[in-house]
Amino acid sequence: MPPDLAPADPFGLLAARVHEAQGRGRRAFALFQAARHAGPIFWILPAHAPDVPMLRGLPSGLGERLYLLRPAGEADLLWCIEEALRALPVGLVIAEPEKPLSLTAGRRLQLAAEAGQTTGLLLIRAGAGSNATETRWDCAPLASQSGDSTLHAWDLKKNKRGTIGFWTVSWNGTSAALDMVCAARERCEPAQAPG
Numbered sequence: 001m002p003p004d005l006a007p008a009d010p011f012g013l014l015a016a017r018v019h020e021a022q023g024r025g026r027r028a029f030a031l032f033q034a035a036r037h038a039g040p041i042f043w044i045l046p047a048h049a050p051d052v053p054m055l056r057g058l059p060s061g062l063g064e065r066l067y068l069l070r071p072a073g074e075a076d077l078l079w080c081i082e083e084a085l086r087a088l089p090v091g092l093v094i095a096e097p098e099k100p101l102s103l104t105a106g107r108r109l110q111l112a113a114e115a116g117q118t119t120g121l122l123l124i125r126a127g128a129g130s131n132a133t134e135t136r137w138d139c140a141p142l143a144s145q146s147g148d149s150t151l152h153a154w155d156l157k158k159n160k161r162g163t164i165g166f167w168t169v170s171w172n173g174t175s176a177a178l179d180m181v182c183a184a185r186e187r188c189e190p191a192q193a194p195g
Helices: 026-036 074-086 101-117
Strands: 018-022 041-044 066-069 090-095 121-126 134-139 153-157 166-170
Touching: 018 026, 018 101, 026 041, 026 074, 026 090, 026 121, 026 134, 026 153, 041 074, 074 090, 074 101, 074 121
Parallel strands: 018 121, 018 134, 041 066, 041 090, 090 121
Antiparallel strands: 134 153, 153 166
8 A cells, every 4th residue: 555645745645545637737747746656657548639648758767657548438438547546556547537527436436546545646627627536736837937847836726634725846857856936035945043
């Protein structure tokens, strides 16, 4: 069973639960999460989806652990997600359903994640979230005046067990490490004690 990430980690996805990410940066968020999870990673997307992860462009070591599943229809896609969540020992299941999940389908996925002790991450279209999911993230790439193409805005909009928040991060896509980015004139490091 994969351990839950520390509560102090704002980007840790609770194990044995299903989470959601929406927005233009949802795939970058999914790759960041995949780099943080050990074990096999399943990425499930429709057979007709034109964009698939390029194995050679993934963070180091991820391509060897990633299994792409491309079911023909939505019913098969949901079945694949449920079976992958139930399977042991899977580190993370990333899926891209085309339609919003019904409450019943969302609950079935949660039960499968609990049974397999697997973390699930659904990449959804805006407004297509399920009430059954644990968290919902809104993810967007950010433009930078310095030309840094690694800036992301990750906004935790829904969290059943904690607080919500907004973070600007710099993630270069090569590892599980990232840097927090402060707003102008703010300090990112802790203040030093005087004297």
